Amino acid sequence: xxxxxxxxxxxxxxxxxxxxxxxxxxxxxxxxxxxxxxxxxxxxxxxxxxxxxxxxxxxxxxxxxxxxxxxxxx
Amino acid sequence: xxxxxxxxxxxxxxxxxxxxxxxxxxxxxxxxxxxxxxxxxxxxxxxxxxxxxxxxxxxxxxxxxxxxxxxxxxxxxxxxxxxxxxxxxxxxxxxxxxxxxxxxxxxxxxxxxxxxxxxxxxxxxxxxxxxxxxxxxxxxxxxxx
Numbered sequence: 001x002x003x004x005x006x007x008x009x010x011x012x013x014x015x016x017x018x019x020x021x022x023x024x025x026x027x028x029x030x031x032x033x034x035x036x037x038x039x040x041x042x043x044x045x046x047x048x049x050x051x052x053x054x055x056x057x058x059x060x061x062x063x064x065x066x067x068x069x070x071x072x073x074x
Numbered sequence: 075x076x077x078x079x080x081x082x083x084x085x086x087x088x089x090x091x092x093x094x095x096x097x098x099x100x101x102x103x104x105x106x107x108x109x110x111x112x113x114x115x116x117x118x119x120x121x122x123x124x125x126x127x128x129x130x131x132x133x134x135x136x137x138x139x140x141x142x143x144x145x146x147x148x149x150x151x152x153x154x155x156x157x158x159x160x161x162x163x164x165x166x167x168x169x170x171x172x173x174x175x176x177x178x179x180x181x182x183x184x185x186x187x188x189x190x191x192x193x194x195x196x197x198x199x200x201x202x203x204x205x206x207x208x209x210x211x212x213x214x215x216x217x218x219x
Binding site: 030031033034035036037038039040045047053054056057058060061062063064065067068069070 | 104105106119121124125128129131132135136138139140142143144145146147148149150151152153154156167169173
């Protein structure tokens with residue numbers, strides 16, 4: 001027996017909503033700021049975005065980004 | 075500010091050539107600077123004093139964050155990404171678009187600094203100075219065009 005037409009529509013809408021939610025989750029994760037420091041012997045340290053050290057690092061990085069300015073697109 | 079490697083003297087011309095090469099190699103690059111052994115800017119697109127001051131601040135903050143001097147720094151924000159690298163007594167700082175390939179950017183920066191450190195000015199028979207790696211890069215750029 002074929003499904004009722006409104007069920008098809010509902011499933012399609014909820015499918016799109018799931019896709020959008022997954023996209024927003026991925027986007028949030030990829031946009032999260034990060035600070036990674038690497039040392040001479042190959043050791044690396046990740047600083048959480050809410051730690052005090054990373055706060056200072058983000059401020060310093062922000063100043064450099066400001067100096068560099070926007071890229072001129074050709 | 076750069077690492078404890080052997081201090082090298084690099085001419086401004088060689089540093090500018092290296093910066094041009096780095097800019098050409100990295101399409102995502104917005105701006106960069108090459109710093110000498112004392113933290114002085116050897117080459118930058120513009121605003122030398124701001125690059126010098128802000129790069130010094132970044133390395134100082136990064137050094138304070140850990141127990142030892144940092145070698146590489148990679149910071150990503152919504153506005154862009156910052157890469158900083160110390161090598162052979164020199165340092166390079168680069169700002170890129172978001173999602174630039176970190177390993178490639180660091181590789182390019184390191185190779186540029188390695189070239190610069192290895193290309194100490196050599197006196198020629200006519201008394202002028204030249205830098206080997208800059209000439210090689212110039213040659214590559216000419217070949218590519």
